[in-house]
Structure formats: C-alpha cells, structure tokens
Amino acid sequence: EAGVAQSPRYKIIEKRQSVAFWCNPISGHATLYWYQQILGQGPKLLIQFQNNGVVDDSQLPKDRFSAERLKGVDSTLKIQPAKLEDSAVYLCASSFPARTVKQYFGPGTRLTVL
Amino acid sequence: AQSVAQPEDQVNVAEGNPLTVKCTYSVSGNPYLFWYVQYPNRGLQFLLKYITGDNLVKGSYGFEAEFNKSQTSFHLKKPSALVSDSALYFCAVRFLSSNTGKLIFGQGTTLQVKP
Numbered sequence: 001e002a003g004v005a006q007s008p009r010y011k012i013i014e015k016r017q018s019v020a021f022w023c024n025p026i027s028g029h030a031t032l033y034w035y036q037q038i039l040g041q042g043p044k045l046l047i048q049f050q051n052n053g054v055v056d057d058s059q060l061p062k063d064r065f066s067a068e069r070l071k072g073v074d075s076t077l078k079i080q081p082a083k084l085e086d087s088a089v090y091l092c093a094s095s096f097p098a099r100t101v102k103q104y105f106g107p108g109t110r111l112t113v114l
Numbered sequence: 115a116q117s118v119a120q121p122e123d124q125v126n127v128a129e130g131n132p133l134t135v136k137c138t139y140s141v142s143g144n145p146y147l148f149w150y151v152q153y154p155n156r157g158l159q160f161l162l163k164y165i166t167g168d169n170l171v172k173g174s175y176g177f178e179a180e181f182n183k184s185q186t187s188f189h190l191k192k193p194s195a196l197v198s199d200s201a202l203y204f205c206a207v208r209f210l211s212s213n214t215g216k217l218i219f220g221q222g223t224t225l226q227v228k229p
Contacts, residue, residue, distance in 0.1 A: 042219030105157035
C-alpha cells in the first residue's frame, strides 16, 4: 500500500515570502493531520481534518498559516508571510477515523526560512 | 495540563545489551500510548501502542513497552540492541476524553547503539 506522500521534501525561502506544502494521504483515510516539528522538539499538531472539515486547529497560527483539504483527499498547508521561527519539518499524517488506530506519517517537508 | 516527558535527551548502549528509553505522562483521564521512531530525513514510523489489556506491549523490530499506571510511565525496551536501532524515538499520548486524534509528543530521545 502506498504511504503518505508529501512535497516538496525541502524548501528554502526568505522571511516574509510565502510557501505551500502538499500532502496526499493514504487512500481511504478520512482523517488528515499537519504537524510542525521544530529541531530538538517533538511534533506539534497544527490542524486536523476529518474529510474536508476542520476538527482541531487550536494551535494553528491563523494570522499566517492556512490549510485546506478540498474534496476530502489532498491537503495544502500555506504560510504567508514566513518568519524565521517557522523553520521546521512539516509532517503530514493520516488515519482512519476510529479513535484507537495509529497515524501514518509522511516523510515531511523541511522548511528553512532565511 | 496534559503532557509527555522523555527525561533523557540521549541514551547510549552497546550492541547486544538491553536498552530502555523512558517516558512519563501527565493526564487527567485514561490515555492511549504510542512509541514512534524517526530515522534521519524520514517521517515517523509506528513501533507499538497501548490501548488496554496486558501492560506489556510487543511491537515492531523486537521492541516492547511496559505500561505502569501507578507511575504514569510507558518505557520502551528491547532485550538486545542493534546498531541499526540508532535513531530518534518519540513517546506520544492520546487521551480517551479527546474527540480528536490529537497526539501529544515528548521531545524525543536519541538512541545511540555502539558496536
């Protein structure tokens, strides 16, 4: 079975520029998550989708971050404008909606903001 | 506040020796507990989980973890370490009271297995 796909794998931008990340979850997985992993820290949930609806975006910096999941499949996470502190790995994960199952993670996008 | 702690930034062990990576959590309800491993430039890979039942959980690659409710711990163990086990390990919790799938991760422990 194909895993969670993410692109690009690496991105370098200057502060105040915009950037977008793409995620394609495992087929059939209704739940999609975006995590931010800053170097030396564990991943932190930014936003969770159930199909195309937002379940939890309490830790998403909404003044600069946005995410969408049109048609309940692929998802895009955008940062506009980027700050130096946004340098991190952005991980996408997906799962079935049942509460007990594990999450499957993609390889991540490493963002460097200069 | 709900939190997860991994008290050791790094664990060093010789190949063939047993290893333990520690995890404790603070919770107001009953948690689901997970261990994930991360190799360089790769996403997190699931190792094992505790939901209910036997306190000793067996997972991938010979790893196991022991749930201790009284000590609120979920330490990862392996009887005989391999050099290939060297990686970054994350403990994570998900709370039964949560209506979301939100995982709360520890800060990670780097495991270094030396030949």
